[in-house]
Amino acid sequence: MDIVTRAQVAFKSTFGPFGNHLPALKALRGEIYGYIHENASAGMARGLYWNIFVELAPLKFDGEVWDCAILADWLSLTIQNVHELDGVTWDSVREKELVEGSFYLAEHHPARVDELTICRASEPSALTVSLRGEFEFCWNLKSQNVPFDIQCPLELRGILVTPEGLDPKPLGSDDVRATVSQFISTIGLDAPIQNGSQYVMAPETSEPVSR
Numbered sequence: 001m002d003i004v005t006r007a008q009v010a011f012k013s014t015f016g017p018f019g020n021h022l023p024a025l026k027a028l029r030g031e032i033y034g035y036i037h038e039n040a041s042a043g044m045a046r047g048l049y050w051n052i053f054v055e056l057a058p059l060k061f062d063g064e065v066w067d068c069a070i071l072a073d074w075l076s077l078t079i080q081n082v083h084e085l086d087g088v089t090w091d092s093v094r095e096k097e098l099v100e101g102s103f104y105l106a107e108h109h110p111a112r113v114d115e116l117t118i119c120r121a122s123e124p125s126a127l128t129v130s131l132r133g134e135f136e137f138c139w140n141l142k143s144q145n146v147p148f149d150i151q152c153p154l155e156l157r158g159i160l161v162t163p164e165g166l167d168p169k170p171l172g173s174d175d176v177r178a179t180v181s182q183f184i185s186t187i188g189l190d191a192p193i194q195n196g197s198q199y200v201m202a203p204e205t206s207e208p209v210s211r
Contacts, residue, residue, distance in 0.1 A: 025056045025057065025059065025068060025148075025150075026056060026057040027054050027055070027056055027057075027070070027150040027151065027152035028055045028056060028057055028152065029054075029055050029152055029153055029154075029155070030052060030053060030054040030055070030129050030152050030153065030154040030155070031052075031053050031154065031155045031156075031157050032050060032051065032052045032053075032085070032118075032127075032129070032154055032155070032156055032157065033050070033051055033156070033157035033158060033159065033160055034048050034049065034050045034051075034158070034159040034160070034184070035048070035049055035050075035051065035159065035160045035161070035162075036048055036159070036160075036161050036162075036166065036179060036180065036183070037049055037165065038165070038166060038167070040167065046166065046182075047076060047183065048076070048159070048180070048183035048184055049073070049074050049075060049076055049098075050075040050076075050077055051071070051072070051073045051074075051075070052071065052072040052073075052075065052116075052129060052131070052154070053069060053070075053071050054069060054070040054071070054129065054131065054150060054152055055068075055069050056068035056069055056070065056150075059105065066105050066106060067104070067105075068103070068104060068105045069103075069104040070101075070102075070103055070104075070111065070131060070135075070148060070150060071100075071101065071102045071103075071104065071108075071111075072099060072100075072101045072111075072113050072116065072131060073099070073100045073101075073102075074098045074099050074100050075093055075099055075116075076093065076094040076095050076098065077092050077093060077094070078092050078093075078094060079092065079184065080184065080185055081184060081185040081186075081187045081188055082156060082184070082187075082188045082189060082203060083187070083188050085118050085127060085156065086118065086119055086120045086127065087118070087119065088116065088117070088118040089115075089116060089117050089118075090113070090114070090115050090116045090117075092116075093116065099113055101113045101133060101135070102135070103135035103137065103146075103148070105137075109135050109136055109137050109138055110135065110136050111133055111134065111135035111136070111148070112133045112134050112135070113131060113132075113133040114132050114133045114134070115130070115131070115132040115133070116129070116130070116131055116132075117129070117130040118130075118154060121153060126153060126154075127153070127154040127155070127156065128151060128152070128153060128154055129151070129152060129153075129154040130149075130150070130151045131148070131149075131150050131151075132147075132148065132149045132150075133147070133148060134146060134147045134148065135148060156203045157200075157202070157203075158189060158190075158200050158201050158202040158203050159180055159184070159189065159200075159201045160198050160199070160200055160201075161176045161179060161180065161192070161198065161199045161200075161201075162197060162198050162199075163176075163197075163199070164197060166179070170199075173191060173192040173193075173194070173199065176192040176199040176201070177191070177192055177201070180192075180201060186201065188203060188204055189201040189202065189203060189204065190202045190203070190204055
């Protein structure tokens with residue numbers, strides 16, 4: 001059984017255009033990236049957070065095709081470098097109350113994450129993510145709590161830094177590297193590359209993301 005088949009999420013709905021059953025969802029691929037964020041006005045100190053995005057197969061119903069996804073954002077992980085993403089679990093998440101999960105279909109529906117596992121797949125540089133939890137699906141002014149349990153390949157995009165959102169602002173790639181190194185080792189990451197208003201420290205392609 002391939003990973004996409006194992007990643008099926010099936011659940012029932014008794015309202016809206018779905019009839020008695022919402023079609024099964026399939027997880028196609030996922031990505032994870034870190035980002036440096038601060039919000040002085042909200043009392044949030046500068047820190048490194050992670051976002052997981054899992055793309056689901058488009059859902060066809062009511063004569064339309066809808067894009068779907070599962071997201072888990074504001075993850076603060078107890079890892080020292082990106083190699084340690086291999087082995088991350090829900091216990092690796094600090095400040096779990098900050099985590100924001102959602103199921104996307106036409107709009108974001110709030111989700112609760114109960115379990116998270118990231119581990120190395122069969123290929124040396126490949127990762128797999130497993131997410132389990134529940135989301136509140138709302139349609140036609142009705143709602144229902146729906147469990148999910150998904151697994152799919154996970155790609156590391158690297159760490160993103162947006163200088164305009166930071167004070168003081170990092171100026172240039174050396175400052176960006178120094179900013180990131182305050183929260184995680186830059187081992188396993190390429191030098192910062194500017195992409196528009198952001199800098200990206202992508203993973204080194206020559207090294208596996210594993211311990």
